[in-house]
Amino acid sequence: MKREDQIRKNKIIEYINSKEYTKMTAKQIAVIFDVHKEEYKEYEKVLKSIEKDGYIYYDDSKRICKVDNDNIFVCRYEAKSKSFGFARVIENEFTKDMSADEKDIYISKENSNYAYNSDLILVKIIERPEGKNKEGKVIKVISRAGEKIAGIFQKNNNFGFVIPINPSIEDIYIPSNKCHGLEDEDRVLAYITKYPSINRKAEGKVIEVIGKKEDKDIDRTTILAGYNVSIDFPIDVVKEAEKVSNNNVLDYLEGRIDFRKNRIYTIDSEDAKDLDDAVIVKIDEKGNYVLSVHIADVSHYVRMNSALDKEAIKRGTSIYTPGLVIPMLPKELSNGICSLNAGEDRLTLAVDIVFDKKGNVIDNKIYKSIINVTKKMSYEKVEKVLNREDKKVLYEYMDYIQDIEIMVELARILKEKREQEGSINFDLPESKIILDENGEVIDVNPYNVGFSNNIIEEFMLITNKVIAETFYHLEAPFIYRVHEEPEIEKLIELNEVLSNMGLNIKGINKIHPKALADIMKEVEKSKDNKKEVIISSLILRSLKLAKYSEQCLGHFGLAFKYYCHFTSPIRRYPDLFIHRVISEYINSNYMPEEKLMLKLYKQAREYAYLSSEREKTATEIEREFDDMYKSKYMKKHLGDEYEGIISGITKFGMYVKLENTVEGLVSLVSLEDDYYIHDEKNMRLIGERTNKVYDIGKRVKVQVVRADDKLHQIDFILIGD
Numbered sequence: 001m002k003r004e005d006q007i008r009k010n011k012i013i014e015y016i017n018s019k020e021y022t023k024m025t026a027k028q029i030a031v032i033f034d035v036h037k038e039e040y041k042e043y044e045k046v047l048k049s050i051e052k053d054g055y056i057y058y059d060d061s062k063r064i065c066k067v068d069n070d071n072i073f074v075c076r077y078e079a080k081s082k083s084f085g086f087a088r089v090i091e092n093e094f095t096k097d098m099s100a101d102e103k104d105i106y107i108s109k110e111n112s113n114y115a116y117n118s119d120l121i122l123v124k125i126i127e128r129p130e131g132k133n134k135e136g137k138v139i140k141v142i143s144r145a146g147e148k149i150a151g152i153f154q155k156n157n158n159f160g161f162v163i164p165i166n167p168s169i170e171d172i173y174i175p176s177n178k179c180h181g182l183e184d185e186d187r188v189l190a191y192i193t194k195y196p197s198i199n200r201k202a203e204g205k206v207i208e209v210i211g212k213k214e215d216k217d218i219d220r221t222t223i224l225a226g227y228n229v230s231i232d233f234p235i236d237v238v239k240e241a242e243k244v245s246n247n248n249v250l251d252y253l254e255g256r257i258d259f260r261k262n263r264i265y266t267i268d269s270e271d272a273k274d275l276d277d278a279v280i281v282k283i284d285e286k287g288n289y290v291l292s293v294h295i296a297d298v299s300h301y302v303r304m305n306s307a308l309d310k311e312a313i314k315r316g317t318s319i320y321t322p323g324l325v326i327p328m329l330p331k332e333l334s335n336g337i338c339s340l341n342a343g344e345d346r347l348t349l350a351v352d353i354v355f356d357k358k359g360n361v362i363d364n365k366i367y368k369s370i371i372n373v374t375k376k377m378s379y380e381k382v383e384k385v386l387n388r389e390d391k392k393v394l395y396e397y398m399d400y401i402q403d404i405e406i407m408v409e410l411a412r413i414l415k416e417k418r419e420q421e422g423s424i425n426f427d428l429p430e431s432k433i434i435l436d437e438n439g440e441v442i443d444v445n446p447y448n449v450g451f452s453n454n455i456i457e458e459f460m461l462i463t464n465k466v467i468a469e470t471f472y473h474l475e476a477p478f479i480y481r482v483h484e485e486p487e488i489e490k491l492i493e494l495n496e497v498l499s500n501m502g503l504n505i506k507g508i509n510k511i512h513p514k515a516l517a518d519i520m521k522e523v524e525k526s527k528d529n530k531k532e533v534i535i536s537s538l539i540l541r542s543l544k545l546a547k548y549s550e551q552c553l554g555h556f557g558l559a560f561k562y563y564c565h566f567t568s569p570i571r572r573y574p575d576l577f578i579h580r581v582i583s584e585y586i587n588s589n590y591m592p593e594e595k596l597m598l599k600l601y602k603q604a605r606e607y608a609y610l611s612s613e614r615e616k617t618a619t620e621i622e623r624e625f626d627d628m629y630k631s632k633y634m635k636k637h638l639g640d641e642y643e644g645i646i647s648g649i650t651k652f653g654m655y656v657k658l659e660n661t662v663e664g665l666v667s668l669v670s671l672e673d674d675y676y677i678h679d680e681k682n683m684r685l686i687g688e689r690t691n692k693v694y695d696i697g698k699r700v701k702v703q704v705v706r707a708d709d710k711l712h713q714i715d716f717i718l719i720g721d
Contacts, residue, residue: 008033009046013055013505015068023063033152051142054090055123059382066612070126074142075105077167077352079117083109084331087123093611094459105136113138113663114196120147124140140586144195150226151184152710153206155177155179162204165226167711170196172204182206182568185213187222217439219632222325223624229319229618233330237311241330244301244308245337249345252300253370255587256347260372263403264294266340267456270378273319275340276568278348278373279459281407288362289355289410293463294348294371296338299579300527302329313607316614318571321625322433322441327571331682334570342376353466359417364466368586372548375400382452407455407638422514422559426536431661433629439630444660461568468577474553476581477600479574480566482553483546485511494542498535502696508668514557534647534657534697548574548608548615574611575614577604627712630662634714635707641719646698651678654694656702656716664714666702671718 024032024045029339035043047064050056053076056064066073073095075087089095105123107115115138122140149169151162158176172190173659176180182188187210211218212224223230233241256403264280271569278294304309313330317328327334340346343623348371354363377400385397385404386389397404419425429446436442453461464481471478482669491508499502503522506515516539523532543557548565555563569575581600584592648655653667674687676694684695702716 003570005042005046005577006016007045009050012046013050015057015500016050017422021066023059023065025063029064029105052120054091054092054095057140067094067122072139073105073125073136074122075123075136077107077112077115077117077119077121077138079115079166081168082605085115085117085168085229087121090120105134106369107136107138113141115141116145116147116195117166118147118190119143120145126254126545136289141195144192146191148189148191148207148225148228149204150187150189150210150222150568153182153188155184156184160244162188162206162562163711164190165222165711170202173201174204178205179353182209183212185404187211187213187215187218188226189225219628220321220439220625223621223628227621229326229617229621231324231326234307238330238332240307241332245332245335247301248381249337249347249370252347256368256370257350259292259294259334259348259369260345260351262371263374263400264290264371265375265377265400265403266373266720267377267452268488270380273335273339274325274570275373275376276531276570277456277460278340278371279407279456280403281410283406284354287288287357289357289406289413291355291410291459291462292350293353293459293567294340294350294369294399295463295567295575295579296340296570297347297349297368297579297583298329298333298338298576299349299583300347301333301338302576304580308333312573315572315609316611317618319618319621321622322629323435323439328573329570337368338570339372340373341398342373345370345372349582351463351466355413357413359410359413361462361466364470366470366582366586368583377404379450379452383456386451407459410450411451411455411458413458414462415454418461418558419517422512422517423537424513424517424559426518426557428533428536429661431626431630435629441633442499444630444633444662446659446661464564464566465560465562465564467550467582468560469562470564471564471578471582471585474585476528476585477550477604478552478564479544479548479550479577479583479595479604479611480554481574482549482551483555483563483564484544484553485556486543490542493681494538496681497538497696499685500682500695501531501535503535506605513556515595517559531645531697534637534645537647538696545616550604550608551707571609573607573614576605606633621676624712628709629711631707631714632709634662634664634704635709637704638707639704640701643699643701644716646700647684649694649696651680653687656700658702662714664702664704664716666700666716666718670715 040402055067057067057074059065075089077085078088079085085107087105089098089105122142123136123140124139125134125136149164149172151164154161154163158172160179160182162172162174172192188206189208189210190204191207192202192204196202210222238626264278266275268275268277276296280292282290284290302312315328318328326464342415348369350367350369352365353361357361381393381397382404384393385401386408388394397684432445432447432545434443443524488508491505491511495505495508503519505519520536525533552562554561564578565572565575566578567575569579584596618694642658644656646654647657647663653665655663655665657663674686674690676687679686684693700718701720703719705717706715
């Protein structure tokens with residue numbers, strides 16, 4: 001927006017929010033602000049921008065009304081299923097201090113006014129039921145997102161339908177004159193031309209055929225197309241990456257500590273190619289532990305406002321799916337010049353942290369460095385070293401065993417200290433999906449995590465904490481990783497479910513994370529791994545989502561007052577941003593230019609929000625890929641029987657999680673021995689005649705009866721307790 005338009009925008013907002021303003025049309029306001037005829041189109045764009053920013057809306061008489069941010073809000077719609085969604089309040093100067101819960105307004109299907117995902121909507125608050133989210137009604141769809149919708153075309157005589165991959169979207173009717181050339185089960189992108197109403201379905205047209213059902217990787221391609229995510233980078237970004245990757249590292253030694261003759265290691269999964277962090281622990285002459293953490297200096301290569309930077313902001317994060325990584329940065333950087341590959345000189349941003357024997361931080365130093373990684377270690381092999389179980393691996397790691405043992409020593413101290421202070425350890429195993437050389441799923445198992453993973457986890461946690469605290473006290477423009485306290489209503493609901501398992505949360509009214517950590521420890525003592533996973537999941541669902549913020553609001557789950565993401569700048573934009581801030585402080589001897597700092601303050605707020613949104617999208621994509629591969633795998637096991645544990649209860653049935661991490665639905669309709677009543681409060685099903693109870697954590701035996709690898713749904717029937 002041009003400077004003069006921005007000035008006009010600010011004046012209009014100020015006028016509309018003043019006491020003397022009464023509802024007017026756009027033309028009436030134009031007269032007040034002396035808008036000439038030739039300026040009117042630009043003026044309309046200014047009004048549209050003010051509406052989009054959540055300050056105004058138009059009533060039925062086309063008069064401009066002030067959004068009161070009390071009972072009426074401008075929001076972005078986020079569909080969760082076909083039956084409900086959330087309206088996320090648009091943040092501006094009047095709403096920025098609202099809590100995260102106040103910004104999330106529950107919208108039922110009946111009150112959605114046919115809003116679609118990402119539509120800009122006007123929401124009026126209706127009553128707030130006890131213990132539930134604030135509830136609203138969509139009184140107007142301000143503007144449609146016009147998203148491309150990925151789905152499967154189904155032909156029906158002369159017309160057709162697109163069945164969206166996203167289960168929150170209703171089927172889209174495709175009229176006969178727009179079905180030419182389309183075949184049954186084509187994977188397509190559809191665009192809605194007429195939105196649904198009381199009497200009709202949504203109508204649309206197919207704007208692109210993604211592929212045929214028999215095409216290689218068609219399911220993967222369809223998912224990515226639905227999220228408008230591209231694996232490939234724009235040509236200008238690729239060219240810039242190629243140019244940057246040809247830089248000679250040795251040209252940038254000035255101002256850096258040369259760490260190349262020191263031993264230092266990366267520890268990551270065997271197949272990892274984007275290596276952000278390298279570590280070493282030594283014991284100094286006073287007997288203190290000195291942890292050196294060196295993180296790839298990505299901000300040295302990705303300059304502010306460059307093509308690489310703009311694309312990284314747009315992507316926000318790398319996306320990791322089985323057999324495929326969609327990186328935030330091109331491979332020339334992510335796998336090349338920025339990756340801390342063994343035996344290669346690399347630029348890093350480093351921190352040395354000194355600990356006493358109890359794990360207390362007694363000193364730290366942040367600096368720029370150059371390193372040459374001694375050895376690329378893997379979690380799998382380090383675990384074998386710790387267990388002394390593989391002679392071949394022990395021989396390979398013979399020269400590094402002493403360094404590993406010191407790292408383990410410090411990691412154990414840090415883990416114990418963190419847990420004593422109330423940090424919650426969630427026992428939620430990730431799925432390990434194994435594909436063959438053709439990309440077909442051949443196995444699904446829990447991903448085994450050993451103490452070798454904990455070494456890096458503990459070192460990264462404490463590093464992020466130290467960096468966040470240091471720059472908080474400097475009042476630097478920063479992006480923090482925050483996790484706010486849970487709602488008391490959610491904790492009460494959780495406690496009611498846990499009480500059925502003989503567990504109880506202490507001090508709900510003034511909750512400390514240690515109260516939840518103690519629950520986890522109690523379950524851990526029972527040695528019931530399956531139940532531990534379910535309770536971890538229940539606790540996690542009752543907590544708020546972690547997000548990025550320019551404000552330091554603390555991290556409830558970790559029980560940290562200060563926390564940020566500093567350690568993965570290759571794959572997360574907030575890390576890259578704060579690297580840029582830290583470099584500015586180091587380069588200016590901690591006296592950065594005020595003008596630049598003001599710019600960075602503004603960017604911190606904007607990028608924190610964008611990165612949080614991109615992270616949500618990445619999580620959805622990763623989950624959808626997992627669900628796709630799991631449904632493909634279980635399709636090969638129709639009729640097979642498994643033992644599982646009830647992981648969720650809904651009004652239409654219960655979810656059962658198998659030991660291999662696959663989750664499926666046992667529908668109420670399939671329970672033929674009785675009529676089951678849904679006890680929502682206690683999250684259980686109760687037989688009306690038999691009083692038989694199915695609740696969270698109960699072990700059951702199921703049979704696989706359906707696995708839809710297109711819509712990624714798995715159905716079980718119950719065959720025994």
